[in-house]
Amino acid sequence: EVQLVESGGGLVQPGGSLRLSCAASGFTFGNYWMSWVRQAPGKGLEWVANIKQDGSEKYYVDSVKGRFTISRDNAKNSLYLQMNSLRAEDTAVYYCARGVGCDYWGQGTLVTVSS
Amino acid sequence: DVVMTQSPLSLPVTLGQPASISCRSSQSLVHSDGNTYLNWFQQRPGQSPRRLIYKISNRDSGVPDRFSGSGSGTDFTLKISRVEAEDVGVYYCMQTTHWPPAFGQGTKVEIK
Numbered sequence: 062e063v064q065l066v067e068s069g070g071g072l073v074q075p076g077g078s079l080r081l082s083c084a085a086s087g088f089t090f091g092n093y094w095m096s097w098v099r100q101a102p103g104k105g106l107e108w109v110a111n112i113k114q115d116g117s118e119k120y121y122v123d124s125v126k127g128r129f130t131i132s133r134d135n136a137k138n139s140l141y142l143q144m145n146s147l148r149a150e151d152t153a154v155y156y157c158a159r160g161v162g163c164d165y166w167g168q169g170t171l172v173t174v175s176s
Numbered sequence: 177d178v179v180m181t182q183s184p185l186s187l188p189v190t191l192g193q194p195a196s197i198s199c200r201s202s203q204s205l206v207h208s209d210g211n212t213y214l215n216w217f218q219q220r221p222g223q224s225p226r227r228l229i230y231k232i233s234n235r236d237s238g239v240p241d242r243f244s245g246s247g248s249g250t251d252f253t254l255k256i257s258r259v260e261a262e263d264v265g266v267y268y269c270m271q272t273t274h275w276p277p278a279f280g281q282g283t284k285v286e287i288k
Contacts, residue, residue, distance in 0.1 A: 162213065
């Protein structure tokens with residue numbers, strides 16, 4: 062059974078940093094692109110970032126470029142999102158999803174940026 | 177960037193009746209490889225999204241056959257043949273043909 066479990070969310074002040082993790086199981090992690098998607102409270106879905114199987118290609122939505130970094134550790138079956146210079150508008154539930162097409166999703170982790 | 181526009185944004189339906197959601201893209205979603213990467217997702221209240229349909233019309237494993245997808249180019253439709261209570265939630269289309277990937281605004285399906 063495919064499982065994706067996010068962690069690392071919490072309350073952080075504007076300008077602060079957080080590192081999200083996503084632990085994958087039930088499939089060969091290193092064979093798949095992976096994605097981060099976020100959802101602000103009461104709002105729709107927004108794609109945030111993708112990373113290729115070997116980490117050689119990474120793509121970001123414009124609003125997080127230069128502030129967020131996606132990475133992965135295939136030996137640990139884990140996906141990461143390093144978030145720096147956080148802003149109030151980054152407040153959202155962050156989901157990791159398998160593949161560019163997002164066929165499986167985790168339960169999400171809430172990031173709240175507030176003073 | 178490609179803009180995905182869904183309609184309606186709210187859809188009250190009667191149990192057992194059909195429902196239809198439209199999704200239009202600002203440019204053709206036909207990829208250079210010949211595929212059209214248009215997906216549909218369901219998000220039930222309080223849950224994570226779940227993919228229902230990929231590449232316009234292919235149902236994911238475990239998705240009831242009352243859900244169907246159709247369309248081409250820039251116009252796509254998700255249909256529910258007979259709405260059940262468990263279908264309440266928000267439905268999103270998403271394109272991954274062009275970078276960056278983009279979601280529609282979502283359509284909230286509720287029971288009348």
